[in-house]
Amino acid sequence: MCSPRGQSPLGARFTPARRDELLAALRDFPDVLVVEDDHNAEITGADAVTLASGGLPRWAQVRTVSKHLGIDLRWAALACDPATLARHDGRMLLTSGWVSHILQVTVADLLADPAVTRLVADASRTYTTRRDALRAALEEHGIASHGASGLNVWVPVRDESAVVNALRTRDWWTAAGTRFRIASPPGVRVTTATLTPEESTLLAADLADALAESQAVYGG
Structure with missing residues (x-):
């Protein structure tokens, strides 16, 4: 499958x-x-x-x-x-x-x-714009990500729980990757369907801070 x-x-x-x-x-x-x-x-x-x-x-x-x-x-x-x-x-x-x-x-x-066909096509373009906007914002902070299609962006991290909790304190809700993977390295899933480009800029900055904090804790 x-x-x-x-x-x-x-x-x-x-x-x-x-x-x-x-x-x-x-x-x-x-x-x-x-x-x-x-x-x-x-x-x-x-x-x-x-x-x-x-x-x-x-x-x-x-x-x-x-x-x-x-x-x-x-x-x-x-x-x-x-x-x-x-x-x-x-x-x-x-x-x-x-x-x-x-x-x-x-x-x-x-x-x-x-009319519905046009509306769905507009939605598809909007979703692509929002997904690409987050990936571009993450790249500006040197954060690797995956997301060539669909409604999600995957961000590799070292400590899923630390990153998810750090983002939650900043009012961002992301999904820990453990539920999606078996042998793959850890990461978090960000759903971009409702995330505007402006919000992507803020999220990327907060994620960069969360990664720095989690890596410091992880290494200590």
Whole structure:
């Protein structure tokens, strides 16, 4: 299972070169089902570079409208190979698979509405601007970060708890990376969806102070 763009928490996305490397590795394992969770495709600020288009024998791509139209619509679309589709349909016969017709019609109308399409495109550009603004502000303080797509920026740190708590005292709420990682180095996730460029400047300065404080404590 993977997210081709807007991956949380790193904000990573597939490049064509990375996609080709993964496809080459997967061709030795034709029984593996590859599921792409492209959950916020319309607002990631990145083009689609997918494994699903690479001719794999077993694949599925899922898209939802939760991120750009509303989580309460509870609607998702699935595209997949014929065998996976048959297994999916068989499972749905045994479980509760009914989705409200009202919700289905609402989603269909929203997806077909040019005004909504323009609004979502504007939102995508705004999210990209805000994500890039934070990364630029962090770079001015010499702070490394990751975030090529999506709504989050990942900042590597030495002590997650110290940084999160230090930022909280400055009225910034960030997520410690421990819940997102297994063997990766520590870091904090910053969600930039509502963070204006002006606020990014303030946050970057406070984060620089928090990093200095946490490193001093960590080293002492």
